[in-house]
Amino acid sequence: MATASCGNGDLWIFGYGSLMWRPGFDYLESAIAWVHGYHRSLCIFSHVHRGTPERPGLVLGLDRGGSCQGVAFRVSAREREKTIDYLRARELVTAVYLEKTVGVRFAEGGCANALAYVVDRSHCQYAGRLPYDEMTRLVAEGVGVNGDNPAYVRNTYEHLLQLDIHDEELAEIVRRLDKCSCRAAPRSAAAP
Numbered sequence: 345m346a347t348a349s350c351g352n353g354d355l356w357i358f359g360y361g362s363l364m365w366r367p368g369f370d371y372l373e374s375a376i377a378w379v380h381g382y383h384r385s386l387c388i389f390s391h392v393h394r395g396t397p398e399r400p401g402l403v404l405g406l407d408r409g410g411s412c413q414g415v416a417f418r419v420s421a422r423e424r425e426k427t428i429d430y431l432r433a434r435e436l437v438t439a440v441y442l443e444k445t446v447g448v449r450f451a452e453g454g455c456a457n458a459l460a461y462v463v464d465r466s467h468c469q470y471a472g473r474l475p476y477d478e479m480t481r482l483v484a485e486g487v488g489v490n491g492d493n494p495a496y497v498r499n500t501y502e503h504l505l506q507l508d509i510h511d512e513e514l515a516e517i518v519r520r521l522d523k524c525s526c527r528a529a530p531r532s533a534a535a536p
Contacts, residue, residue, distance in 0.1 A: 353421030356458035357431070358448055360384045360414035361404035362496060365503040368434065369427045371417040376451035376507060382462060383410035384511060386479050386497070389469045392437050394486045394493040401486020401493035402471065402479055404500065405441070405463030413509045416448050416458050428459070435461040440469040480520040494521050 358379055359367060388405045395401030406412060419427045435441050441461035448458045463470055474482075486493030498521070501514040 353424065355419040355421070355424045355427065356448065356456045357417045357419060357427070358414055358446060358458040358460040359417065360406055360412050360460075361500050363417075364415045364507075365499055367417060369417075369419060369430055370423055371419050373418045374415050375418075376413065376509070377416035377448040377458070378411055378413050378451070379406070379446050379448055379458075379460065380411045382406045382408055382412050382446065382460075384412045384414070384513075385463075385473070386483070386513060386517065387463055387471050387473065388440055389471050389482070390486060390488055390493065391469060392488055393490040394488040394496050395482070396488060399485055399487075400469075400482060401488055401496075402474075402482040403493075403496065405470075406460055407463050408465070413451075415507070416450065416456070431459070431461070438467075438469060440464055440467045476516055476520060479517055480524060483517060484521060484524050497521065 354372070357363070358377060361384065384404055385407045386402045386404055387407050388403045389395065390401035390403040391397045394403050432443070436443070440463065442464050444460055444462050445457050446460045447455060449455045483493045483497050497514060497517055501511065501518050504511050504514065
């Protein structure tokens with residue numbers, strides 16, 4: 345697979361969802377960056393991390409069209425292969441994401457190529473654009489090996505706000521979750 349690197353062998357990685365607040369790898373620096381040609385969207389049925397095949401959650405994908413502001417992380421050349429292995433194990437569990445090199449433009453100026461995980465629209469877990477009521481229901485009910493789906497959405501939304509990044513879709517889902525009467529105790533993710 346093609347990977348993105350700096351001239352010195354360092355690697356840039358673009359995070360737009362949980363990678364922003366839980367990267368899970370060591371990095372030298374991080375910076376606010378834009379990707380053009382893709383947008384952040386709750387467009388993936390989660391069968392592992394935030395749901396199950398029987399009761400899927402809904403997680404973010406980098407879907408084509410528009411632009412997305414997120415965080416780019418620079419990983420040292422020495423940590424490159426270990427980091428890519430970690431990301432593949434994390435992001436490619438069900439092959440709903442494609443590993444791509446995308447151009448990023450930094451908020452402070454300059455640009456680079458970065459590794460990113462974009463949604464595979466032909467995958468059976470691709471949800472596309474769902475109505476807000478359906479998105480809210482899936483998020484409210486989703487629980488997977490990494491915890492409950494509402495916490496994932498709220499953590500991402502709150503982290504974006506801390507970075508002064510505004511995402512109207514996530515804002516609307518959080519508003520609906522806060523009003524939702526279906527806030528029962530989370531069900532166990534251990535059940536098959």
